[in-house]
Amino acid sequence: MLRKIKLFFLLAIVFVLAFPLNACQRLEGKIEDVIVEEEGKKDTKKDEEEPVEPKKPEEKDALLIPFAKNNGFDATYGYMDKSGNVLIEPRFKQADLFYESGVAVVTDSNDKVGLIDKNGEYLIEPKWDYLYYNDEMFFGYQYERNISAGFDPNGKQLFQRDSYIGDFSEGYAVVYGEGYIDRTGKPALILKYELLTPFVNGIAEVAKDYLSPSYYIDKQGNDLTEKVSSGLMMYRDEDTGLFGFKNMQGDIVIKAEYYEASPFLNGYAFVNAASDSYNGLYGIIDTAGNQVLEPKYCGIMRMNNGLIAVGEEIQPDGYNSYMYFEFCKKALYTADLKKSTDFIYNLVENLDNDNVCVNDDNSVFFLNSNLEQSDELPKFSGRGYSIIRDGKVLRGYINNRLTVLDTKGNIIAKDSGDIDLGGGIISKNQVAQSLPVENINYPVLSGMKDSSLQEKINDTIFMEMVKSYEDFARLNGPEDSSYINSYYTITKEKDLVLIDQSIDTYVFGGVHGYYFRNTLYIDAVTGKVYTLGDLFKPDSGVWDYLSNAISAKLNENMDEMGYFDNSIKITADNKLALKKDGLVIYFAEGDIASYAAGMQEFEFTFSELSEYIDKQGEFWTSFN
Incomplete structure (x- = not known):
């Protein structure tokens, strides 16, 4: 699962652009209260500090904000300022918040994605299936033609390639089966390997074949086994298929007894002591082969700043889906394993090479490599995920709203998800997320003259869109967990409210997920829900x-x-x-x-x- 985790998180970066799949809720108290240190080395200075209370981000004057126009059977999006002045007329099917460079990603009526400036003019024509921001660049991809392209922050095309490329990191991007390219799209390091990972702090893990021993390289392709892996190289036993470690002379130092393993880094290697691919027992060994963290956890991953995320302890003979690690409670360890937290984090994500973003049950905040809360980054109540740096600001999903905020936590711009349906009726987006695996968006109507009718309609919407599907959200261990992600469109034509709900579910360990569509038609005058039979005359044939x-x-x-x-x-x-x-x-x-x-x-x-x-x-x- 070590390699499965790597692959999953690479793919998850793409899918989260379409819809968020995970996150966490709010924090109370001090992060220091849950840190455990080696006896005799406790930092007493932190005990004297006042707690940093979680807070909701304070909203600043926004720049351009997306808004929706109800057209009856569909809606289009444009941009306005905070005073409600329309600056870009509604004509897009979807519209994201502007980036610091003054550009925004939009989707046209053909579901193709492009990039516009603040005048609404296209800088990148809408011909891409997705377009996302990574490592101070934009990247587009076309599925059918298998074409990728890179653009600078202002939309200027830098290169185009007839292949899929991975995320850029430290100026290099993976092209699977070929090696790495630089920001101009030219080959920077030719490696026709099946396993290629992004560079982090100047090193990357690679392997010739997906199931063969891996090792670390630098940006010149040099083998770093002696330099960063304590001179211990992985080997795979030809008879058992299990992994162990040899020294540079070829002598066995740690016998092959692990189903999976990673190269040594900072004196430690991650291992999977499971018997096959259907379960996973992850832990950490030192260079002598000692199990310094017993292999009994559902997953383990090294973060960019050196922290180690460890998933929950699981039953040794049970099934373990690699996706469970994504959503379960996690503990964090420092790189030297001398400090750790309890299993309190629903989400742990890289912000950069210095900080990770974490969510517990109450708050979102950032930790450095010493498990200390960052003084230069905000802490706020709620749920946050997919947060990245965009120049001098932060950008990501805060309480399920795409949000741009400064490093003090003040909101610069936020996509509310609200829409004016006309006649004084406003649809406000809400989210049901009682579990990290639950993300059900649904509308709540306000502004109706008849408050009892409004309550009746809102109750109907909640029952049909939330209660009917909330059982899909389960987090009961690797063998009984599934997630649900749901989003919708809402419009109003004359007296009819039209809701079209899209639902994605996945049972952990399943071959594939399932997609459902749920349409709901409600009379805004009577509150009646209409079905297919209500449209036709009785006995009409x-x-x-x-x-x-x-x-x-x-x-x-x-x-x-x-x-x-x-x-x-x-x-x-x-x-x-x-x-x-x-x-x-x-x-x-x-x-x-x-x-x-x-x-x-x-x-x-x-x-x-x-x-x-x-x-x-x-x-x-x-x-x-």
Whole structure:
């Protein structure tokens, strides 16, 4: 899992751009209260300090803030100042906060991503599937063409390559199977290896084959075994496949008895004493092979500033999903293992090579390599993740809102997620996150004249969008855990509130996750929830029409999709998604075809359904 953890966190950087998957909640008391030191070496000075109370970030005057315009069946985003003056007219499907360099990432109506300036002009044309900021550069990637490109902070293209590239770190980026490139996109170090990790403090872990022994190199490609690994190199026993260590003369110093291992660094190596890939018992050994941290934990990872994150203790014979380490409680150790914390951190992430960002049950704050809270960075209540440096400011998700703040914790700009639905009704984004594995966004309506009706609608939204799915969030050890991440769009057409919820779930250890769609249509005048059956006249024959039409499409695409059956019966209970000129009847992944076939959607125009629609009915008249 040592290599699985590395790979997972590299991939997680990409996926978190689309939606956040993890984080933590609030802290009370002093960080010093949970630090344990070797006897006789306790720092008494810290006991005399007053506690740093968690606080909510103070909001400063914002610059350009994204806002949404309700268009009925969709919403578009533009930018305004804090006074509400529109500076960039709404025309984007999504819009992020501006970076310190004066640029912002936006998504157009075709779901392609680009970069704009403060006048709304494109600096990078919207042709990328994703565009993200890393190591003072922007990076774009196109899936179908497998093209990557690098841009400077102002959007000037620096290079383009016909391959996927990893994150830049210290001026180098991984190109898997090729080696490392520099900021110009040119090869900086050619290594046709399967395992290549980012450079941290001038060194990177590499291995020729994914399961072969790894070692550290410098930026010139020199083997650093003698310099940083105490002269001990990994070896793999050909008969057992287990790892051990030899000296530079080839003599066995630590026999091969570990399913996984990392090279020595600072006198210690991480090992996995498990029997196979379905469990994991992680610990630390010294250069004599002594287990200085007994292998009994669900995961272990070295942070950029040298701190060591250790996951919870687990049962020796149980299944251990590598994802459990991401969400479980973690302890932190200094590089020399002389100081440690309790298992109190839900999230530990690198901010830079000097500090890590941590979340416990109450607060977000930053620790240096000596487990001391940073004096130059803020501490605030709530939940924070994916926080990075953007010039002189910090940028990341604070209480599930993309936020830009200064190093004192003052908010410069924040994406509220709120939208004006018209008629005085405001939709305010809320998040259910009782567990680190739960992240369910949902709207709460305000501004309605009838407060009892407003309460009824909000109760309905909560039941349909939160209570119906919250059981997907479980954190009961590696064998019984799963996460849920949910987001939505909300608009209003005439009297009809339209909510389209997207739900991603994953049971730890599963082959794949699942994606669900949940649409909700509520009458803002009566509070009634409408379903497919409410749209049509009774006994109109619509169910036979829809069943025959969709069955015909099943047969037409049977070879491509591999549907489970060649016919289907549509009823009033089937799920629908409204569009401006028609509707879509949809089925979740795995309902009528394999998971690999994805969600199945069948579109019909209102004109072809005209004879069946109850045009005097409440549902139809609520939006027509």
